[in-house]
Amino acid sequence: MIPRVLSIAGTDPTGGAGLHADLKAIAAAGGYGMGVVSSLVVQNTQGVQQVHTPEPEFLRAQLKAVSDDVVIDAVKIGMLADETSTQVVVEWLDEVLFSTHESEVPIIVDPVMVASSGDALADSVSHELLHRASIITPNLDELALLLHQPPAKNPDDMVKQAQELAQSTGSLVLAKGGHLPGKDKGNFLVGTSSVIAHAKSPQITTTASHGTGCSLSSALACRIANGDSLPDAVQWSTAWVREALEFGENLQVGHGNGPLDHFHRLRRQAQFSLQVPHSTISSPSRRQAVVPAAGPFTQQLWELAGDALDRFSQESIVPALMQGTLNAEQFHFYVEQDDYYLQVYSSVLARLSSLAPHEEERKMWAKAVTQTITVEQEMHREFPLPNIVEPSPLTLAYTDFLRAEVASDYVVGVAAILPCFWLYAQLSEYLPEEIKDDHPYKLWIETYRDEEFLCATAQALEVMEHQLTHASNAQREQARNAFVRACSLEADFFTQALLIDPR
Ligand SMILES: Nc1ncnc2c1ncn2[C@@H]1O[C@H](COP(=O)(O)OP(=O)(O)O)[C@@H](O)[C@H]1O
Numbered sequence: 371m372i373p374r375v376l377s378i379a380g381t382d383p384t385g386g387a388g389l390h391a392d393l394k395a396i397a398a399a400g401g402y403g404m405g406v407v408s409s410l411v412v413q414n415t416q417g418v419q420q421v422h423t424p425e426p427e428f429l430r431a432q433l434k435a436v437s438d439d440v441v442i443d444a445v446k447i448g449m450l451a452d453e454t455s456t457q458v459v460v461e462w463l464d465e466v467l468f469s470t471h472e473s474e475v476p477i478i479v480d481p482v483m484v485a486s487s488g489d490a491l492a493d494s495v496s497h498e499l500l501h502r503a504s505i506i507t508p509n510l511d512e513l514a515l516l517l518h519q520p521p522a523k524n525p526d527d528m529v530k531q532a533q534e535l536a537q538s539t540g541s542l543v544l545a546k547g548g549h550l551p552g553k554d555k556g557n558f559l560v561g562t563s564s565v566i567a568h569a570k571s572p573q574i575t576t577t578a579s580h581g582t583g584c585s586l587s588s589a590l591a592c593r594i595a596n597g598d599s600l601p602d603a604v605q606w607s608t609a610w611v612r613e614a615l616e617f618g619e620n621l622q623v624g625h626g627n628g629p630l631d632h633f634h635r636l637r638r639q640a641q642f643s644l645q646v647p648h649s650t651i652s653s654p655s656r657r658q659a660v661v662p663a664a665g666p667f668t669q670q671l672w673e674l675a676g677d678a679l680d681r682f683s684q685e686s687i688v689p690a691l692m693q694g695t696l697n698a699e700q701f702h703f704y705v706e707q708d709d710y711y712l713q714v715y716s717s718v719l720a721r722l723s724s725l726a727p728h729e730e731e732r733k734m735w736a737k738a739v740t741q742t743i744t745v746e747q748e749m750h751r752e753f754p755l756p757n758i759v760e761p762s763p764l765t766l767a768y769t770d771f772l773r774a775e776v777a778s779d780y781v782v783g784v785a786a787i788l789p790c791f792w793l794y795a796q797l798s799e800y801l802p803e804e805i806k807d808d809h810p811y812k813l814w815i816e817t818y819r820d821e822e823f824l825c826a827t828a829q830a831l832e833v834m835e836h837q838l839t840h841a842s843n844a845q846r847e848q849a850r851n852a853f854v855r856a857c858s859l860e861a862d863f864f865t866q867a868l869l870i871d872p873r
């Protein structure tokens with residue numbers, strides 16, 4: 371079922387806040403958005419210029435038009451400019467929504483009073499409305515205003531105030547930490563006596579903050595209507611808003627505080643590289659290899675890795691992994707897939723060892739098998755993994771590809787396995803200079819400095835160079851193709867975790 375979510379809110383002709391933001395947020399959260407206009411607001415990213423609030427009958431008629439026709443799975447209420455508008459909504463909730471809908475419809479009230487530009491949008495939010503909310507989503511200042519107290523200065527005080535509001539209204543309160551000092555801008559879902567959920571939102575420095583609160587509460591309404599548990603819905607919407615905030619400036623909308631990129635995640639998912647044919651290499655790599663090529667043949671391969679390396683370093687999990695901001699669920703997925711991959715990878719290395727024409731090469735591949743098994747055992751010690759990992763379609767495509775290439779020809783097999791050494795070795799280039807102790811992936815990324823692995827990569831490159839020097843032209847062509855395909859799969863392998871909806 372696709373949740374049908376109604377937003378009752380004011381407008382923003384620049385599309386970043388109010389009803390416009392709500393509809394985008396609902397769509398991004400997987401729902402069908404509907405909108406009843408409470409006030410027409412002349413505003414842009416720099417501020418509010420005028421507010422026109424239609425007659426109460428007009429608001430009533432809009433609400434009736436929706437509820438006469440559509441089953442509503444959740445309601446998000448934003449700006450209500452005056453007491454009369456609030457009264458109309460309260461009556462509609464009591465007389466229509468609560469009486470005609472069999473199951474309880476979640477009502478998320480965002481007590482909008484002041485726009486992020488500092489302009490007033492409503493004088494107050496009536497307790498009559500707050501009492502009817504399932505969840506109220508005030509920011510720091512709104513929470514303080516509702517309680518007639520000064521704004522909280524730290525998360526603990528914010529939670530205490532949220533608890534007070536929950537007690538006086540009987541509703542849950544999502545206290546939003548966007549304006550808290552400190553590095554975490556996360557949110558707390560609070561009941562009368564306890565914290566039900568906390569979702570972290572590590573600070574992003576951006577001017578694209580217009581409509582953050584509207585978007586968060588709409589996404590929350592939609593995820594609850596979707597059937598998510600409350601903690602899951604809070605996690606999902608907080609992580610999604612943060613991502614939309616992170617990429618908002620790219621939209622280049624307006625000269626003030628611009629909007630979030632509500633559809634950044636969908637855009638990223640749509641760009642997933644499996645759609646790009648492997649043969650379209652547009653930018654030969656000019657970057658320095660951490661482990662240098664072993665001669666002209668491997669140098670040519672390095673240049674062919676250009677596109678994949680760009681994706682690997684910019685669009686995969688690598689940047690977030692290095693910064694420590696990668697979502698835990700995405701990291702876990704990556705580690706699981708890596709575990710499956712390594713099992714197949716070690717069997718492919720073993721096969722190369724059995725095919726190698728010289729004793730030295732046989733020993734080298736066999737040593738790589740042992741190293742891989744050791745890494746895998748360590749992974750199992752450090753990170754709890756299920757006994758049987760289900761490979762994703764992409765992981766399976768990569769591992770099946772390696773199995774097929776190694777079965778066709780030794781030289782081609784070496785070319786297919788090479789990106790796993792070479793691109794992986796490149797990871798040490800992206801390591802932060804200092805990995806702080808509170809970096810959540812410290813243990814993991816420190817292994818990227820492993821000298822033994824860099825040494826094994828140099829040896830694999832020697833083998834490749836030697837084999838290509840003595841190969842036929844047909845074999846070289848096949849080997850190049852296998853290498854480019856494997857580079858692309860390696861980059862995809864590091865990108866696929868981002869396709870998961872993080873919470
Ligand atoms: N600078 C930021 N870095 C990370 N997350 C942020 C930032 N600003 C806002 N958020 C997220 O957006 C949510 C809503 O923002 P907030 O400013 O608190 O609300 P409002 O837009 O109503 O003033 C925050 O609770 C937080 O989850």
Ligand SMILES: Cc1ncc(COP(=O)(O)O)c(N)n1
Pocket residue numbers: 379380381382387388389411413448449482484485486491579580581582583584585
């Ligand atoms: C119609 C309308 N509703 C709400 C806001 C608040 O926006 P923000 O989420 O940035 O506080 C706004 N600027 N306009």
